[in-house]
Amino acid sequence: MISVVLLGAGNVGTHLYRVFIKAKNVNLVQWYNRSLDHIYAYQNSVDITDNLNDLVVADVYIIAVSDDSIAQLSKQLPFKDRLVAHTSGSLHFRHMGQNNRRAVFYPLQTFSKHRDIDFSQVPICIESTNKSDLDLLANLAKALNCKSVIIDTEQRQVIHLAAVFANNFVNQLYRVAHEITDNKGVEFDILKPLILETALKVQEMSPFIAQTGPAKRNDKKTIKRHLKLIENQHHEAIYQLLTESIKKTHGIK
């Protein structure tokens, strides 16, 4: 049984709370947030606090607050030599207070408050300079039915960067598609099976192999027709740049 204190109640914190409280081999002993408002509703399920001086002893302290607040919060912890892990994809752990054993427990997924996540499908990137701490974090991931991967800081930052392309930027392309269909009174819904299939395809084959469409075929007529159809300059710039990118990838000049 691994005892855990969770710090933070944003998107990641709230999802971690849900999965920690359910996990058989995890004992969530306390949930800290700087304001009790966000966690008040959970007081019957877990000990809650907004006072760092009241933090209880645990095997690991998981910090799930914004990147900008991790350094400060970790330095304010009123104890020494305990295992403290942040959950950020991009922050180096040297930014955390040195009084404790610093580590990373980064769940690679997009979290929204009102959407449940199948945590068993979330890879956890773990990092520590200490072998036994690494083991504990791997066991914690295992207790959540997650795969864990030992990743160094540079690799984690690269993963975080790639995740911005594969998640934030992809989602923005969905948004552009939404704007384009909306403008002509077409329901965005009609694109949803295509969106899902596009993501399912690369679970099995590489994006290189999966590519189709006018840019890959170098179908100049269709590309020209599309550019004529686009009414928004900003959408046009994205169309041009990504068409060039596909051509480059597939060796078309």
Place this chain on the structure above:
Amino acid sequence: MISVVLLGAGNVGTHLYRVFIKAKNVNLVQWYNRSLDHIYAYQNSVDITDNLNDLVVADVYIIAVSDDSIAQLSKQLPFKDRLVAHTSGSLHFRHMGQNNRRAVFYPLQTFSKHRDIDFSQVPICIESTNKSDLDLLANLAKALNCKSVIIDTEQRQVIHLAAVFANNFVNQLYRVAHEITDNKGVEFDILKPLILETALKVQEMSPFIAQTGPAKRNDKKTIKRHLKLIENQHHEAIYQLLTESIKKTHGIK
């Protein structure tokens, strides 16, 4: 029972073959391709031909060849006043030969030869100037367990454009993420659950609501760190443009 002659054996043609041959209320009476090589293996299941003069009578002729070949093929058909539908997302049906009743039967999905599609999840965009032809095409879609939507040419072209953003360009971002991870010896696999969740999220909520990440938070530190980390100029241009796009969408200056 609707009798169908299928023309073409590319990605779309092959997928249509598979679903026509299985459908209870469809009688696939013939499969034409300009070269028999591609369809020879199916000769025990369906009448095959590479000769337009041998085409048999059917309720509808479905043309699934490349956009550039549709006009020519439809003009070569050696009969009159029959229902002929193409499957293209962007071609106006006035480009087809005028001897027959022209229509569109456009399955909105990404097709790859070696990947099975759950056709019941594919919306079919249908178009015809003739009410009874429209009914027949709707019934054909229904026989495949598909939803059909009556869409005019301009809307179909807009859907096709939006599909390029939501499929081809999205897939290219997966490719960029693949390049970024590969360059640092990180397995692309680690991103797959994120890719899937990103697509699942917008099945339920709008892309606007689903957005997260540094651009939406206007997290300048992380954006700066990412730009430093990017080694490829081309990736950098995409990062800049899509970051600006997200900021614009979410009203960040």
